[in-house]
Amino acid sequence: MTIALAILNQKGGTGKTPVTIHLAGALAVLGKRVLVLDLDGQADLSSGIGFKRDVYGTDGDSILGLLLDLKADPNPLIRRAPNDNFDVIPGNMQMYLAEQSLIGQRNRERRLARVFQRIETAYDYILVDCPPALNVVTDNALLACRRVLIPARMHRSYRGSINNLMGQINTLREVFEVDIEIVGVVPVGFEQQADQQAFMKALKENAPQLLAPVLRKRQTLIEDARDAGHSIFSYVPGGSYRKKAQRESQEDYLALAEFVIRRTAEEVS
Ligand SMILES: Nc1ncnc2c1ncn2[C@@H]1O[C@H](COP(=O)(O)OP(=O)(O)O)[C@@H](O)[C@H]1O
Ligand SMILES: [Mg+2]
Numbered sequence: 041m042t043i044a045l046a047i048l049n050q051k052g053g054t055g056k057t058p059v060t061i062h063l064a065g066a067l068a069v070l071g072k073r074v075l076v077l078d079l080d081g082q083a084d085l086s087s088g089i090g091f092k093r094d095v096y097g098t099d100g101d102s103i104l105g106l107l108l109d110l111k112a113d114p115n116p117l118i119r120r121a122p123n124d125n126f127d128v129i130p131g132n133m134q135m136y137l138a139e140q141s142l143i144g145q146r147n148r149e150r151r152l153a154r155v156f157q158r159i160e161t162a163y164d165y166i167l168v169d170c171p172p173a174l175n176v177v178t179d180n181a182l183l184a185c186r187r188v189l190i191p192a193r194m195h196r197s198y199r200g201s202i203n204n205l206m207g208q209i210n211t212l213r214e215v216f217e218v219d220i221e222i223v224g225v226v227p228v229g230f231e232q233q234a235d236q237q238a239f240m241k242a243l244k245e246n247a248p249q250l251l252a253p254v255l256r257k258r259q260t261l262i263e264d265a266r267d268a269g270h271s272i273f274s275y276v277p278g279g280s281y282r283k284k285a286q287r288e289s290q291e292d293y294l295a296l297a298e299f300v301i302r303r304t305a306e307e308v309s
Contacts, residue, residue: 043304044156044166044185045223050208051201052172055191055228055255057084058262059296060169062289063189065271066297068125072164075118078131079103079181080171086130090122090269095130102134107151107180108141114155123270127161131169138177148176149216152184165300174208182212182220187304189252190225194236223303224252226296231257249303253295261285 047060057080064074078085078096086096106112117129142148156166168181182188190205192198202225209220225243230236243251261282265275272289 042156042163042166044168044187045300045304046168046170046178046181046185046188047191048170048178048181048188048205049190049192049198049201050172050174050178050205051198054172054193054198054201055226056080056172057088057169058266059189059191059226059228059255060085060167061089061266062262062272062293063296063300064121064126064165064167065124065273066290066293067165067167067300069273069294070297070301072301073162074126075159075161075163075166076121076126076128077103077166077168078129079135079168079177080131081133081136082171083131083133083135084266085169086128086132088266088269089124089128089271091119091128091130095119096132102132103129103152103155104134104138104141106155107138108145110151110154114158115160118159118161121271123274125274127163135171135177139175142176149179149212150183152180156184174204178208179212182209183216183218186219187221187223189223189300191228192225192239193229194227194239196235196239199239199242222250224299225250226252227254229257229259230254252299253292255292255296256288258285258289261289 047056060076064076067074083096101117106114118127121128168185170178170181192202213220265272268275272286277283277286
């Protein structure tokens with residue numbers, strides 16, 4: 041059975057894209073067959089995983105075409121990540137037009153779910169990197185995946201964004217009468233600062249099962265790997281200090297992968 045996860049927080053800069061990339065890398069290391077979808081018009085995932093502009097540039101095929109034409113075949117759009125052991129459907133700037141293009145289309149929130157039905161490879165995991173928004177694109181991601189993983193900076197100002205997202209999930213649950221499970225909240229770029237700890241404490245008290253392993257702050261490594269077009273599992277940094285940072289971050293992402301595997305094997309909670 042394929043397990044799909046929307047990686048979503050409507051706030052930008054919370055770590056959606058790096059979490060999608062490196063979680064995919066970790067799941068692949070654990071032997072899982074993984075497909076990643078880039079739904080963000082910025083196509084940060086597609087460039088950060090090493091595709092050239094001819095793939096994610098404005099003229100390339102995009103997921104938008106699949107959302108607009110239900111007869112379109114998604115399988116030819118699936119590509120191997122240039123440097124990693126997982127598959128990707130790249131995104132491009134056309135995704136910015138999705139909201140507008142889907143107006144007036146029937147079943148416009150359920151189109152990605154239809155696309156999933158046509159994917160022929162039996163993936164263990166499909167990870168969907170979402171734009172920083174709550175719109176028809178993210179509705180499609182939530183309704184197709186039925187599971188969401190929320191990367192969050194543990195700062196006070198991010199609390200509101202999680203509450204908004206929970207509200208949106210509840211609305212979709214009611215309107216479409218579907219279950220959408222929150223798999224976890226992932227503390228990204230964690231440092232021991234007071235309000236980060238307050239956030240974690242609140243989560244621990246209210247929904248301990250949702251607290252995913254923390255991802256320690258590794259800005260330089262994450263950005264160097266992105267510039268090189270690799271996940272941290274295929275990236276080769278220079279210098280022993282950087283190698284240590286990479287080992288630690290790999291540990292964090294493998295712990296996150298184990299958490300995701302465990303949480304998605306459970307019944308909905
Ligand atoms: N361990 C980590 N994992 C992922 N991102 C991290 C980590 N440590 C620091 N960061 C930083 O967090 C930022 C969040 O990524 P970004 O692409 O801006 O998120 P989003 O896709 O949500 O907009 C990046 O600048 C990244 O370098
Ligand atoms: Mg992003």
